[in-house]
Amino acid sequence: MTIQPRLYNGTRDLLPQDMLPKEDVLAQFRASFQLYGFAPVETPAMEYLEILTGKYGDEGNQLIYRLDYRNEDPARRLALRYDLTVPLARLVAMHPDMPLPFKRYQLQPVWRADRPQPHQGRYREFMQCDIDTVGAQGRAADAEIVALCADLMRRLELPGFVIRINHRQLLAALVEQAGLGPESEATVCGAVDKLDKIGADGVRREMLAHGIPVAAADAVQELLNLPVQFGDTQLLQDRLQGHEAGLKALAELEELHRLVLGLGVPAEHVKLDLTLARGLSYYTGPIFETVLPSLPHMGSLMGGGRYDGLIGMFLGRDIPAVGATLGLDRILTALAQLKPHAQRSTPTRVLVARAFSETDTQALALAGRLRQAGIPTEIPLDGGKLKKQLSYADRKGIPHVVVLGPDEWATGQVQVKHMQAGGQEAADVEALLAAPARFFL
Template sequence: MLTSRPRGTNDIIPCEVEKWRWIESQFCQICEQYGYKEIRTPIFEHTELFQRGVGDTTDIVEKEMYTFMDRGNRSVTLRPENTAPVVRAYLENKLYAGLQPVKLFYSGPMFRYDRPQAGRFRQFHQVGAEVFGSNDPAVDAEVITMAMDFYARLGLNNLLLHINSVGCPECRPAQRVALKKYFQPHLGGLCRDCQDRFEKNPLRILDCKVERCAAAGENAPATIDCLCPDCAEHFEQVKKYLDLLGISYTIDRRLVRGLDYYTHTAFEIMAPDIGAQSSIGGGGRYNGLIEICGGPPTPGVGYALGIERIILAMERQDVAKNEASRPDVFVVTAGPEAGDTAFKLLFSLRSAGIAADKDYLGRSLKAQMKYAGKTGVRYVVMIGAEELALGVALVRDMSAGDQEAVSLDDIIAYLTQKKSMVTE
């Protein structure tokens, strides 16, 4: 169909774009304040990057990627997330050879072939940040705090921050053993998926939403019960730093992020009341990822936040700003004589930095005024035969409802001054 967009995609039309711009600008601002530099990577990458970087067994790679062959017979994939691409760019551009640590942020569209529902789309948008080169738990805390700080600046309240530690390759074998030992007696009662998970990745059983699996996992040993001394200490430090900054959180022993690359800290931020897809952001540490992608052993932490869900939450909490940009001036003509003068004046106003517009539909004076009123313009400049003869224009203050004659020679200076008074 020529007039319908692909499933799960959205047009962001003028009145909504204002909101998006504002949110994105808040994010850029906060990132700069926290010392992060923007990076822009391609929308698509070699498929292999995600297979290796995100993990072959994840849902994203198994069934959600937009993958296709290009004309050169290479398999490429629209990015389903941006951590792997940023890691790739970090390596390809040898950013590890520069000042350390490397702190980056990004913003842009991601693609996952999912069934759309409230808060879930096939093309959606994320802002995110990544830090490469430091294993300091203070960085985990910084990254979490930055995300929470961002939400707060947007005016969001009542968010839930969940944190957990998923350990490292050192503690994984112990976790596996402990979990398999725990679930062995319950195995028959688990759902089909979880019976698979038992062999492949018993950790994921903890994440299962099926009631009987959740019940079976009630007292399962959590990852934080099996941490090696280093991981345990790291997690303690993260919590200490969060406490220091007054960030409140809940330890969620069940929190297991969906992507394979996470180690140590994992966190997720939820907004109640936006539907079943309540996670508005998540992230964690991924100390193994850079090596998986062919780089030197390098620690990393980061997060991604979903803009559509943030906007949903802002709307639910009634904190979404929706200020359409308004022109400063609307030029109105009475009668055809003034047309040329008005047209020239319009462009002089614009060159002077005043947002101005005029009617292009040949409307009557009354209709021009009506239109001007609806756009919310502050001043109407009116020119007709009488004004032309006197070399003036009428400047009408639309909210006050009064007007005065101003010489055409002075009108730009006059309006420039009015404008500066309003913006101050």
């Protein structure tokens, strides 16, 4: 009687061909984060349920995995973390003496109980890569986050990415200018956010279906359709006359844009988009999100914004904060779909094949010296025929095989076989060790 091996839907095993690119990208993330002065942090996978509830909005609340361990006492109920931002807020509130601004990065999995759709890069367990700056209220902190994200997207050579930017206060002002109260904000934003998917008519229908009056729905759409972009927002300013908060939000966006460009981000990657809303409820200021036009079915690869009120929920006094989440799994999926080449399932560069067992110790010695020279090297552990050893190298994608038998050992010449290019050459062992790059490209 064997146990059926299976995986919970929405979770995955990552095989070597998945992990090798993932490790590469993670290394780039860490290097870039530290280049901007962000320091690493980790938090536990499980948190008290009350830490997480009420921070993400109604939708998000439903998607939190609750643990049933000792859950009879409400104060002790546990849950798996839903994101990395709320745990950060909790952490900051528990260390109020930290020197601010606190710039941290965090690379850990999170869990969400929604319906998986691998094709869209949507899973129940996935890796988030967060950068956040706590304790800086100005636009410089926002701009640094956006610029860092843009930096990474460029470094990963994701073509044509666009960072859409908007402002929660500006959205609130537009809703108000359309004659609606703050209670309609969520409904309107929810509808408007889908513009590129369901079109203007769809947005209108959805607003009406949720009880927004026709006049107000039309007013919202008219405002959002204003032809504005960074550096050209006069039309919007005119419509916000007398609305102090709205004008302030708009000015903040313009300043943010200037600073982002000042940090070296090419203008084509940054776009003012009044229809960007984002569902998480803790955002209070500028918000942003990145999608790839070449992969429209995939959700956002990266998203973030300012949340000046979240830490206060734990601390009792507000500390301003801004951050972004990079969706590592989606980025990897995107890279695999856009650049399917360069697949590898092993880090090994060289296999030292053993033609006869009498040369075993010599093969081991050669492998050892190659490793000392920094060449990732394997030996066929259980031997077998040379044919089988070569087949192993072929199937694993090991690019080079050194064939070492009695003849080679006697003359000091080994055969270096190039699996992908084909062909092989004789090489002097000492020459090989002195300049391995000449033989193993």
